[in-house]
Amino acid sequence: MNSETLHLLRLAALAAVIFALFAFLRPELFLTEANFRSMAFQFPEYAILSLAMMLAMLTGGIDLSVIGTANLSAILAALVMTSLAPSAPGVTPDVIAVIALAVGVSLLTGALCGAINGIAIARVGIPPILATLGTGLIFTGLAVVITEGRAVLGFPDAFAVIGNGLVGPVPVPVLVFAALALVLMFVLSRTTYGLTVYLLGANPLASRFAGIDNAWVTMRTYVFCGILSASAGIVLASRANSAKADYGTSYLLLAVLIAVLGGTNPYGGVGRVGGVVLAVLALQFTSSGLNMLQVSNFAKEFVWGATLLVVMGLSAFGWRRRRSATIAPAPSKE
Numbered sequence: 001m002n003s004e005t006l007h008l009l010r011l012a013a014l015a016a017v018i019f020a021l022f023a024f025l026r027p028e029l030f031l032t033e034a035n036f037r038s039m040a041f042q043f044p045e046y047a048i049l050s051l052a053m054m055l056a057m058l059t060g061g062i063d064l065s066v067i068g069t070a071n072l073s074a075i076l077a078a079l080v081m082t083s084l085a086p087s088a089p090g091v092t093p094d095v096i097a098v099i100a101l102a103v104g105v106s107l108l109t110g111a112l113c114g115a116i117n118g119i120a121i122a123r124v125g126i127p128p129i130l131a132t133l134g135t136g137l138i139f140t141g142l143a144v145v146i147t148e149g150r151a152v153l154g155f156p157d158a159f160a161v162i163g164n165g166l167v168g169p170v171p172v173p174v175l176v177f178a179a180l181a182l183v184l185m186f187v188l189s190r191t192t193y194g195l196t197v198y199l200l201g202a203n204p205l206a207s208r209f210a211g212i213d214n215a216w217v218t219m220r221t222y223v224f225c226g227i228l229s230a231s232a233g234i235v236l237a238s239r240a241n242s243a244k245a246d247y248g249t250s251y252l253l254l255a256v257l258i259a260v261l262g263g264t265n266p267y268g269g270v271g272r273v274g275g276v277v278l279a280v281l282a283l284q285f286t287s288s289g290l291n292m293l294q295v296s297n298f299a300k301e302f303v304w305g306a307t308l309l310v311v312m313g314l315s316a317f318g319w320r321r322r323r324s325a326t327i328a329p330a331p332s333k334e
Contacts, residue, residue, distance in 0.1 A: 022289030060268025068139030114226025163238030201268025
């Protein structure tokens with residue numbers, strides 16, 4: 001059993017323990033259909049952002065602009081809908097066409113934001129943490145200027161289905177997240193691009209000697225990160241029935257925490273979509289349980305930050321041990 005499979009089993013056990021703990025402490029609140037449905041509507045937003053963060057980390061980088069990209073993309077989509085079909089009732093072909101156009105504008109905006117990140121990192125040579133920090137501020141600033149700091153309201157009624165609808169007993173946001181996770185899992189494990197991402201993150205020099213264009217792979221990766229961030233923005237705007245420049249600011253820490261907790265190596269080359277999914281479940285169970293214990297949001301952020309530091313420390317220790325184990329000892333001169 002390799003280390004990644006072992007980590008997935010540990011994550012699954014952790015999620016099960018957390019679930020059992022809060023089910024024992026507050027069964028009358030935690031073990032209810034209303035709570036499960038509430039959790040199912042909450043986690044897809046930051047779970048999709050976590051997929052984007054994981055993808056960036058696989059190359060040895062990071063994307064701190066995911067929130068700015070998500071909000072800017074959602075705002076532009078919102079402006080399209082409020083201009084062409086403001087507060088349109090019902091589901092008609094015209095309304096569906098407007099929503100499809102708005103979603104397309106959002107995804108294109110996310111791709112452009114990702115391309116800007118990719119150019120800054122791969123072509124200009126700015127470190128990913130600084131490049132995406134700067135672009136994230138730019139995207140947020142643009143969103144504030146466009147909306148003058150106000151929320152954009154007045155969407156067609158049909159748009160709410162993306163963030164609040166149900167397909168049978170399953171919330172639509174969960175289906176959106178599952179579809180994106182499966183596509184990303186296939187791309188990373190079954191395509192040439194996925195293999196190059198892992199090779200680039202594990203050893204950029206070996207990747208270059210293998211004939212891989214590292215800059216092109218990096219640019220494509222950040223474009224995909226932008227598309228995933230825009231998808232999260234669409235879900236968030238639909239669930240809130242509005243779009244604003246400061247939505248989801250707390251999700252950045254959660255996205256980083258989930259990616260690392262899911263087994264993604266921040267230095268690149270290691271990470272699986274399955275780990276992100278299990279980490280999302282563990283964090284959502286914890287968040288819901290703490291709410292039921294009436295723990296304040298400030299305390300929760302303290303818990304998230306402390307957890308991130310602990311997980312990073314333990315992971316760094318494990319990575320150093322595996323790296324030292326792969327280095328053959330020098331031959332004896334005797």
